Amino acid sequence: MPWKRKHLIDVDDWEREDFELLLEQTSNMDSILDRSIKKAPALRGKIVVNIFYEPSTRTRTSFEIAGKLLSADVINWTASGSSAAKGESLRDTIWTLEAMGADAVVIRHGEVGVPYYLAEKLKKASVINGGDGTHAHPTQALLDLYTAWRELGSLDGKKVAIVGDILHSRVARSDIYAFKAVGAEVCLSGPSTLMPTDINSLNATYEPNIAEAIDGADVVYMLRIQRERQDAGLFPSLDEYHKRYGLTDKLLGKAKKGALVMHPGPINRGVEIASSVADGPQSFILKQVRAGVAVRMALLYLMLGGVKE
Amino acid sequence: MTKKILMVAEEMDRTISRIAYEVAEHLKGLDDVVIVGVQRRGVSLAKRLQKSFRDMDGVEVPMGELDITLYRDDLTLLQDQPLVRSTSVPVNITGKRILLVDDVIFTGRTVRAALDALMDLGRPSLVQLAVLVDRNNRELPIHPDYVGLKISTDKSDVVEVRVKEWDGDDQVILWEDGGER
Numbered sequence: 506m507p508w509k510r511k512h513l514i515d516v517d518d519w520e521r522e523d524f525e526l527l528l529e530q531t532s533n534m535d536s537i538l539d540r541s542i543k544k545a546p547a548l549r550g551k552i553v554v555n556i557f558y559e560p561s562t563r564t565r566t567s568f569e570i571a572g573k574l575l576s577a578d579v580i581n582w583t584a585s586g587s588s589a590a591k592g593e594s595l596r597d598t599i600w601t602l603e604a605m606g607a608d609a610v611v612i613r614h615g616e617v618g619v620p621y622y623l624a625e626k627l628k629k630a631s632v633i634n635g636g637d638g639t640h641a642h643p644t645q646a647l648l649d650l651y652t653a654w655r656e657l658g659s660l661d662g663k664k665v666a667i668v669g670d671i672l673h674s675r676v677a678r679s680d681i682y683a684f685k686a687v688g689a690e691v692c693l694s695g696p697s698t699l700m701p702t703d704i705n706s707l708n709a710t711y712e713p714n715i716a717e718a719i720d721g722a723d724v725v726y727m728l729r730i731q732r733e734r735q736d737a738g739l740f741p742s743l744d745e746y747h748k749r750y751g752l753t754d755k756l757l758g759k760a761k762k763g764a765l766v767m768h769p770g771p772i773n774r775g776v777e778i779a780s781s782v783a784d785g786p787q788s789f790i791l792k793q794v795r796a797g798v799a800v801r802m803a804l805l806y807l808m809l810g811g812v813k814e
Numbered sequence: 815m816t817k818k819i820l821m822v823a824e825e826m827d828r829t830i831s832r833i834a835y836e837v838a839e840h841l842k843g844l845d846d847v848v849i850v851g852v853q854r855r856g857v858s859l860a861k862r863l864q865k866s867f868r869d870m871d872g873v874e875v876p877m878g879e880l881d882i883t884l885y886r887d888d889l890t891l892l893q894d895q896p897l898v899r900s901t902s903v904p905v906n907i908t909g910k911r912i913l914l915v916d917d918v919i920f921t922g923r924t925v926r927a928a929l930d931a932l933m934d935l936g937r938p939s940l941v942q943l944a945v946l947v948d949r950n951n952r953e954l955p956i957h958p959d960y961v962g963l964k965i966s967t968d969k970s971d972v973v974e975v976r977v978k979e980w981d982g983d984d985q986v987i988l989w990e991d992g993g994e995r
Contacts, residue, residue: 508894508895508897530897532900533881533900533901534898536900536901536902537884540935541936542935544934545884545885545931546884546885547883547884547885547886550890575884803898806884806895810889810890810892810895
């Protein structure tokens, strides 16, 4: 199946075969990371611009490494040090990108829909959503999917428990879609104040009791708790949250033997996850980071290799 | 459109055996030799060469698979870019004698890419090239060391090497006049 997508705004319009193609391509990119010379010339002469209006060392660096391993020239714009801080409008930024001859633009923005707007306006460049507001974080979902797929093989009938702040999580939304598309069951858990009101439309079950939610799970996916949610009164205290929803070794015992513990990072030790679990043998958190590079290599290759109509 | 059968299954078998003998003779034995097939049909032929060496000398020559997609020099010219396949060479190739295997040599650009890909895996002491069909029309100064069949073709012709593993049968077909099939 040939790759025809010019942009990646979200994965909610992807079919199962799109995910399968990307998983296979990622697997082949992953093997490059084991070589002593981790570089291939496929994207030589291509320009990738990372524009991050929100801080994210992990995602930005991952895109930067991915582009560089495929020999693209990668330029980083961060909002604090860029013309955005001087008041340049998004429209002016687009003209600048066009004039510079960018082939791909990776954008993270606090507002929902900015990547879509960019994709509409940019004539030449491919746009990759590096996270927009609470809407979507497609590359995180793809690296999560790859990490689980690589370890478990087929995800048909596998149980994935996603625990934490679903309401504000763009990761959760994209993950639910990706895991469901390849045949997994998704169960959400967390305080009801952190659940979206349209939970039924997410196509996942909700189990307020975390022990029940992770019972027999193949993957336990813990979301990061943002401290400002406590200030907003959505849960009483971080300690209280840890007692009710923090993943401890004892709680993890409820999941399937050898279940994968995943987290999008950065982790709050002692809040959503105990240190012993985060550093334990079932933790796949660092494997997710590595998978992030391979997934982004596969995406950049598929989106920039060859001429697109 | 004219279809000419250049080789049938038995001829392919015989040709591969003959190349195996030539390699063993020319390299004065198979010590430190690693066979590397270029994805995809080169891999099928490499496996057969490996079997020929086994039948001939009882030697198990290590074999790997090389994907050259990321090393092509024409990616930006293609409407549909090729998908990346796996590269797996099970031994460290530094200091080894590499027998690179592909089905057809045409412009020489695939071999150039294969050499680049190979050098990123290590530094072999020697690389030689074996192809089933040399159809001429080179665009780069690259030539095979072992050739099954050498023919002159027009640039618009298509040489199709069919292998059981991928195509269901073994044969080599020349499609003349634009290669319409």
